[in-house]
Amino acid sequence: MTFRIFREPREGVVAHTAASRVLAETPLLQQWVGQTCEDMWPAATRVVDAMARWPGSEEPNEAGFNVANDSVDPAYVEIGKDEQRAERFADAMTFFHQRPGLDMKYLLEDHEWVSGRDRTLFVDVGGSHGPVSIALAEKFPSVHCIVQDLPEVIEKANAPPSAVASRVEFMAHNFFEPQPVCNADFYYFRWILHNWSDKYALRILRSLVPAMKHGARVIVNEFYVPPPGVLSLYRERDVRGYDMAMKELQNAKERDAGEWARLFETADPRFFMREIREPAGSDLAIIVAEWMAKDEVEEKQTA
Structure with a gap:
């Protein structure tokens, strides 16, 4: 009752609310x-x-x-x-995943996916049944997507819509193994790395290294933990609660800006941490690292 799931309209009477009805019927x-x-x-x-x-x-x-x-x-x-x-x-x-703040529109509308290329190759690592890749292919006709996940996941995936079927393919792959798709423009992780401690997140990122080309980008779409006092108390409780949830489940965590930068640099000095931004209305940040020559990274870091 104090959380307004039920109510007491008068003494001794317990009544339903809209919240309790949703609990009962959803x-x-x-x-x-x-x-x-x-x-x-x-x-x-x-x-x-x-x-x-x-x-x-x-x-x-x-x-x-x-x-x-x-x-x-x-x-x-x-x-x-x-x-x-x-x-x-x-x-x-x-x-x-039905939360409005997790809508894929924030990812699709807040990143430059094509940038004048005739063809953009997008690898959706751990992409399940491909909702992000399908949405991306539907929005951008020049984008070709490869959705990777474990064999038992890929086997259950439905064929993509006919309009994008030629540009969305599925591939069985364990992201701890070397990345088989070389020279892609983007390697994308949505809610993957927060499931793993740094020890295993480093293995996942290092598995990409043999496949990377100059200028390729790793896009991570996850919760981002900002410094204390930046968010409202309600949102901060939310984000730090997710951090605790990952700890209690798998010894994993949500990461702040410094942790993301260290993770990429430790994985390989050629990963340049380009930006972290959270589109207005989105619960997830877009975290971008670019593959460069080591001297280029050092130059940018000192600029």
């Missing part, structure tokens, strides 16, 4: 609440225990989730063992 929201209560909250209560048991660990199977579930497997593997639990998690993510 299956995806029910799954989100279930996933939060059954998976996230128990993990949150055991983060300190995990840190004490595995000091300084960056391993995805040494997190609060593992203590809470008495599991030796990473959270997503453990959740996937139970069909109902996996379905609940998938539905919860579907519900979460």
Whole structure:
């Protein structure tokens, strides 16, 4: 009642509200609440225990989730063992992605994707069933997209719409392995690196190195943690809450500007951290790193 999910119109009477009606009648929201209560909250209560048991660990199977579930497997593997639990998690993510601030329009409208090229090659790393690539191909006729994900994900992907079918293809690929598509213009990660500690995020970025050409860009589309006091208290709680959620699930994290810059520089000095921007209305930042010669990077850093 204090959160206005139910109300007390008069003493001794409990009544529904619009919020409780949504809870009762929206299956995806029910799954989100279930996933939060059954998976996230128990993990949150055991983060300190995990840190004490595995000091300084960056391993995805040494997190609060593992203590809470008495599991030796990473959270997503453990959740996937139970069909109902996996379905609940998938539905919860579907519900979460309906947030207006996660709309793909912010990405499509706030970056120069073609820049005069006759053909732009876009690699959607860990792109699931390709919603970003399909939207990008529909908006820009010169963009050709390759969607990469694990074989079991790619097998379940529907064929892209006929209008873009010749420009959107699917490829089975593990992003910890060397990138097989060389000389692309963009390598794109949406909500990938925040699932991993620096140890594993570095492996993912380094897997790109043999494929990179001069001027190629890595585009990361994720939450960005700004300095304290920049956001409203409500938004700051949101972002830092996501940071904690990644810690409790997989020993992972959301990153601030300094952490992003260090991550790219540590992965390879030829990654030049070009910019971080968050389009107005978007919950996700657009984080851009460009592949350059080492002396070019040093020149730009001292400019």
